[in-house]
Amino acid sequence: MSTVFEQRVTGFAGTDPDEGLSPAELAAKHGLSISGKRPSLPKYTRQLWSRRQFITSFATARLIAMYTAAKLGQVWQVMTPLLNAGVYYLVFGLLLGQSRGIPDFIAYLCCGVFVFQFTQSAILSGTRAITDNLGLIRALHFPRACLPIAFTVIQLQQLIFSMGVLGVIMLVSGQPLTMHWLLIIPILVLQSVFNTGLALIMARIGAKTTDMAQLMPFVIRTWMYLSGVFWAVSTFTAKAPHWAAVMLNLNPALIFNDLMRYALMTTVPESILPAHVWLITAGWALLFGLGGYVFFWLSEEEYGRG
Amino acid sequence: MIVDNIHIVYKIYGAGVGKGSATSALSRIISRRTSPALTEVHAVKGISFTAYKGEAIGLIGSNGSGKSTTLSAVAGLLPVESGAIYTDGQPSLLGVNAAMMNDLTGERNVVLGCLAMGMSKAEVRERYQGIVDFSGIQERGDFVSLPMRTYSSGMAARLRFSIAAAKTHDVLLIDEALATGDTAFQKRSEDRIRELRKDAGTVFLVSHNNKSIRDTCDRTIWLEAGVIRADGPTEDVVAEYEDYMKSR
Ligand SMILES: Nc1ncnc2c1ncn2[C@@H]1O[C@H](COP(=O)(O)OP(=O)(O)O)[C@@H](O)[C@H]1O
Ligand SMILES: [Mg+2]
Numbered sequence: 243m244s245t246v247f248e249q250r251v252t253g254f255a256g257t258d259p260d261e262g263l264s265p266a267e268l269a270a271k272h273g274l275s276i277s278g279k280r281p282s283l284p285k286y287t288r289q290l291w292s293r294r295q296f297i298t299s300f301a302t303a304r305l306i307a308m309y310t311a312a313k314l315g316q317v318w319q320v321m322t323p324l325l326n327a328g329v330y331y332l333v334f335g336l337l338l339g340q341s342r343g344i345p346d347f348i349a350y351l352c353c354g355v356f357v358f359q360f361t362q363s364a365i366l367s368g369t370r371a372i373t374d375n376l377g378l379i380r381a382l383h384f385p386r387a388c389l390p391i392a393f394t395v396i397q398l399q400q401l402i403f404s405m406g407v408l409g410v411i412m413l414v415s416g417q418p419l420t421m422h423w424l425l426i427i428p429i430l431v432l433q434s435v436f437n438t439g440l441a442l443i444m445a446r447i448g449a450k451t452t453d454m455a456q457l458m459p460f461v462i463r464t465w466m467y468l469s470g471v472f473w474a475v476s477t478f479t480a481k482a483p484h485w486a487a488v489m490l491n492l493n494p495a496l497i498f499n500d501l502m503r504y505a506l507m508t509t510v511p512e513s514i515l516p517a518h519v520w521l522i523t524a525g526w527a528l529l530f531g532l533g534g535y536v537f538f539w540l541s542e543e544e545y546g547r548g
Numbered sequence: 549m550i551v552d553n554i555h556i557v558y559k560i561y562g563a564g565v566g567k568g569s570a571t572s573a574l575s576r577i578i579s580r581r582t583s584p585a586l587t588e589v590h591a592v593k594g595i596s597f598t599a600y601k602g603e604a605i606g607l608i609g610s611n612g613s614g615k616s617t618t619l620s621a622v623a624g625l626l627p628v629e630s631g632a633i634y635t636d637g638q639p640s641l642l643g644v645n646a647a648m649m650n651d652l653t654g655e656r657n658v659v660l661g662c663l664a665m666g667m668s669k670a671e672v673r674e675r676y677q678g679i680v681d682f683s684g685i686q687e688r689g690d691f692v693s694l695p696m697r698t699y700s701s702g703m704a705a706r707l708r709f710s711i712a713a714a715k716t717h718d719v720l721l722i723d724e725a726l727a728t729g730d731t732a733f734q735k736r737s738e739d740r741i742r743e744l745r746k747d748a749g750t751v752f753l754v755s756h757n758n759k760s761i762r763d764t765c766d767r768t769i770w771l772e773a774g775v776i777r778a779d780g781p782t783e784d785v786v787a788e789y790e791d792y793m794k795s796r
Pocket of ligand 2: 615616617723
């Protein structure tokens, strides 16, 4: 009852030269490749580069959609970091008295909150980058790394907003505008590379382990406590054993916080920064940026599988 | 494109991936324990065929026969248990659930969809009007400036097909994506499928509308319970399939 037979499209091959070849040999002969196979790293990078306009447009569109849904709209972009800073000021500055010994505590605190917020939201949105966009991933073909990168771009755009607020806070609290402020640019470049790598890593983990999205807020909070957002880590490292102090001082989030404070605040001396700070920071950025990219690419063919 | 004796098995874990509390999430991750109740569904059992450039192939069969599963595997969205699928270029799958970026407007979806497929901004600007006109969603009001979640399933499917069809594809897989469109749109999309074939692409069409299979495909594969029941000229296979459906 079945009518299985070979059908040839006219003009393809008259007499069959493919007779007797196994499917794999036949595929090789006609230059076919296994479907859904991951491209090589250089090819992947080229594909990604050709999608750069997609990445920026996607980020802009998301950002607009995010804030048009809320009544107050873009005001939240400024409100969220301010409210965060307010809560921490209340708890750590007033109630627990951590502000003792830190001059200009409000500026110190806001700087830490805003800079850490950038890393934090890059991680959180990275974790959901794949799982929240399965429809798009299944519908169209593009290098999946576009998504975690685009979400980091969104966070960067938000940070630039917060930096404007931060600048005002600095000036209001009496910090002078100095040439040191130009350091913001290299700091943000390095932190963006670092965060993109983190987002790529979290995107792969989050795509496999959906429970990760529930767990991340706790991991991040722990990291924040270790990163001197609202207290000076040096009060702890002074008493800690040497190896622990070295470890704590290498924490990239702490370094980004302290670098930004050093750039913006004259009351923060260079001595709070570890030796070779720029080298260490660039090392972190490269390690996570490149490592995260390769780590994400290694699983490229599996994103979107249900 | 060569499909060589593929088997596809779905593994279903009893508990699934619910959104529990953080502690239960933690214990699940640490213990790596999955529910002991593991069910396997052997959805595709040894399918082989070869498709050529410029061919349009219909895929028919009753519900649950494995059509969508086969196409997902061809698109690389499902791993095969054994066997292999070889293609020339990346296949694109158009499925029934026409979601893309639901909270964004139709206009944004068109632009972002085209950019994602690798077009430049200038190309998108050039094609934009054509895509919107083809989809016909502007016929009853200014719908491109509304979020896609406000679209009817037919409108969403039309817009998504129009976006995907704006580019030439090596292999285009259409899984009931045209079924929700009205007759005028089906007519237009069938024309577009013929054009895509002329550009030396291969098109697969899953449809329960035998007429549209007859109109667009000259070869048809009939799947039943995960195996190929018939593979041949559309006329013969569809006639055989219709007899089979009547006798049930
Ligand atoms: N996500 C899934 N998980 C488990 N089983 C599935 C899944 N999707 C489909 N199946 C099973 O695979 C078989 C084939 O389904 P499908 O390919 O969707 O059929 P069709 O598209 O021909 O109607 C069915 O028995 C169905 O129950
Ligand atoms: Mg189906």
